[in-house]
Amino acid sequence: MLLLTILLSATCAGLVTHRLNISKERLSFRVRKAEDVYCTAEQLEDVLNNFFADSYSLVNHCLPRENEADAKIGEAVGQHFSRLKMLIGFYFPGLRPSLSRVTSAAASAYGALQAYNKAPREEKEPLAEILDVSVVEMKEAFEAMKENILTVGAKEHVGRRLVFLNRSQKAMRSSRVMPVAV
Numbered sequence: 001m002l003l004l005t006i007l008l009s010a011t012c013a014g015l016v017t018h019r020l021n022i023s024k025e026r027l028s029f030r031v032r033k034a035e036d037v038y039c040t041a042e043q044l045e046d047v048l049n050n051f052f053a054d055s056y057s058l059v060n061h062c063l064p065r066e067n068e069a070d071a072k073i074g075e076a077v078g079q080h081f082s083r084l085k086m087l088i089g090f091y092f093p094g095l096r097p098s099l100s101r102v103t104s105a106a107a108s109a110y111g112a113l114q115a116y117n118k119a120p121r122e123e124k125e126p127l128a129e130i131l132d133v134s135v136v137e138m139k140e141a142f143e144a145m146k147e148n149i150l151t152v153g154a155k156e157h158v159g160r161r162l163v164f165l166n167r168s169q170k171a172m173r174s175s176r177v178m179p180v181a182v
Helices: 002-055 067-091 093-118 121-156 169-173
Strands: none
Touching: 002 067, 002 093, 002 121, 067 093, 093 121
16 A cells, blocks of 8 residues: 555656646747747848838938849848748737737838839928838837737746846847847
8 A cells, every 4th residue: 555655646746747847848938939029020120120221311312222132121021021920820829910010010111112212302201201100100010019029928937037028238139039148
């Protein structure tokens, strides 16, 4: 009887430990995916911000751009958008409204840029104001989405502060959310 009790106790302890380890791994995986979504959103935001900063100026006329550079930027934007859409679709469907807002704002800003570029010189000023408002809306949409990602990540990491809320300068420079030992 004593042997049976010891055997059952060891089995129960092993099962509980196994379940805790699986739960911990699942939690760690989801937090890593939240970090991946955040990093991808930041990369996409950087590409789009650089694109719009290089594409128009409220002081000067539109800066000349090469078709090859446009194609390269378009490819980068497409890759980041598709990765972000895939990650959100698989792991965080609650972030779809944020992604829709970002997509809509980016499309609106791009449409405003196209109208600005095609307009004759005398009609550019009001279009530049519309373009500026569109780019600001896009930036606000990205900030809201990143805040939502942090909120979702915090829910995944119940009971502890998210590591990637405490971003070191080294981590920011390396485009990582979580600090990386160097």
